[in-house]
Amino acid sequence: MTATQPKAPRTGGRWIERWEPEDEVFWRESGERTARRNLVYSVFSEHIGFSIWTMWSVLVLFMGPEYGVDPAGKFFLIGxxxxxxxFVRVPYTFAVARFGGRNWTVFSALLLLVPTLAALVVLEPGTSYGTFLLVAALTGVGGGNFASSMTNINAFFPLRLKGWALGLNAGGGNIGVPVVQLAGLLVIGTAGAGHPRVLLAAYLPLIVVAAALAWLRMDNLAPVRNDSGAVRESLRDGHTWIMAFLYVGTFGSFIGYSFAFGLVLQTQFGRTPLQAASLTFLGPLLGSLIRPVGGRLADRLGGARITLGTFAGMAAATGVVLLASVRESLPVFLAGFVALFVLSGLGNGSTYKMIPGIFQAKAVARGMDGEAAAAYGRRLSGASMGIIGAVGALGGLGINLVFREAFLSSGSGTAAFVTFLGFYAACGAVTWAVYLRRPAAAQAGGGVAAEAADGGAKPQLTSV
Structure with a gap:
């Protein structure tokens, strides 16, 4: 993405031609009000997108023996x-600059009607497993809403507020996970486990409302345009892939556990659908609520410090879950799993805050300053966010596949937790080595990015 002024104005919608969030006068007089309004409606649309994306984490709880799908098959559905x-996060990221943030939010919200209506039609005993797989795949479009929403909001806010804004945007969207799980609990507790269509039907009007509000209240930023050069540059930059790896550990864990938690409770601890649904929402809820806190702490203390502490905590919480799995202690298992959700939410906020700061730090290392450095940071961070978000979300697939193999081989998730423990240790080591070890300044920009990550030498770049 690039934030330079376009050569020709765009027409035919709510297009803003001038957008300079780093200009304090512009921000105070009109920018902040406009950015906050777009943030509110972006959060709502992304929230519904997350609910539809994770819908199958709830629907599998409705699928009793009459559906003929074993636990491994259910893990594959949600995977x-x-x-x-x-996968769709990459094209969704670049759709914002091509069509406009407001326009794409409307379209992507209405697109959620397709998987919701499809599930409403096919979800009954006797439907083939292949059909279930196809409909589960369709719900993936809800996952793409996150990437387009984050890219859009990233362009609206100045660097000093990106941690808070991106954390709030993502956290509000992430809350779609526990909300759909609570809604599923309500349906199971009232209508019974034989009525999953009630849950699906409830979301149809919400999708339409999200699209209508985006159409009426959001704006498109004309200065944000796709930049193939920025995409190529971000693909070549090692920090894009390092941050993608770290995001696998934070967001991949959050979304993977959100999909799998209820099914693990059913399979390993013998919980009924109602019992599982009554427990699954708490972890995703707390993890979503704390994500803005992670962004705010990163703004103040440095994203790399918060991220390293997060991975250390996640390794410790995984150790608790591993012990509980071996001893079959449900209370300890729940405590450890909820801690994993909270820590992953904290890390989600801190890692996403690091991205724009890293690229602005690289601009400073190249001799840029002021608006030029800010524009370069927006350009490269916007291009890299789709890649980082897509790779990070693949961590959720990895978690479900690891669970599937563990339950196939032993009927328990113990082996999966050993794998996760090792991965968090690796993430912590990478965070320390790249962003906290203070490599020599001679590393052509890498050292400056690391200084920024540690809240060091560049005051305007603290909180990478």
């Missing part, structure tokens, strides 16, 4: 939804 949601 399919995760994979498609990760």
């Amino acid at each position: 399919t939804a995760t994979f498609v949601g990760a």
Whole structure:
């Protein structure tokens, strides 16, 4: 993405031609009000998108023995939804600059009607497993809404507020996960486990409302245009892939556990659909609510410091879950799993805050300053966010596939937790080595990015 002024004005919608969030006068007089309004409606649309994307984490709880799908098959269903949601994040990211943030929000919201109506039609005993797989794949479009929403909001806010804004946007969207799980609990507790269509029907009017509000209240930013050069540059930049790896550990964990938690409770601890649904929402809810806190802490203390602490905590929480799995202690298992959700939410906020700061730090290393450095940071961070978000979401697929193999081989998730423990240790080591070890300044921009990540030498770049 690039934030330079376009050569020709765009027409035919709510297009803003001048957007300079780093200009304090512009921000105070009109920019902040406009940015906050767009943030509110972006959050709502992304929230519904997350609910539809993770719908199958709830629908599998409705699928009793009469459906003929074993636990491994259910893990593969939710893994399919995760994979498609990760894959579509890349085109969704670049759709914002091509069509406009407001326009794409409207379209992507209305597109959610397709998987919701499809599930409403096919979800009954006797439907083939292949049909279930296809419909689960369709819900992946809800995962793409995150990428377009984050890219859009990233362009609206100045660097000093990106951690808070991106954390709030993502956290409000992430809350779609526990909300759909709570809605599923309500349906199971009232109508019974034989009525999944009630849950699906409830979301149809909400999708239409999200699209209508985006149409009426959001704006398109004309200065934001696709930049193939920025895409190529971000693909070649090592920090894009390092941050993607770290985001696998934070967001991949959040979304993977959100999909799998209820099914693990049913399979390993013998919980009924109602019992599982009554427990699954708490972790995703707390993880979503704390994401803006992670962004705010990164704004103040440095994203790399918060991220490293997060991975250390996630490794410790995984150790607790591993012990509980071996001893078959449900209370300890729940405590450890909820801690994993909270820590992953904290890390989601801190890692996403690091991205724009890293690229602005690289601009400073190249001799840029002021608006030029800010524009370069927006350009490269906008291009890299789709890649980082897509790779990070694939972590959710990995978690479900690891669970599937663990339950196939041993009937328990213990082996999966050993794998996750090792991965979090690796993420922590990478965070420390790249962003906290203070490599020599001679590393052509990498050292400056690391200084920024640690809240160091560049005051305007603290909180990478």
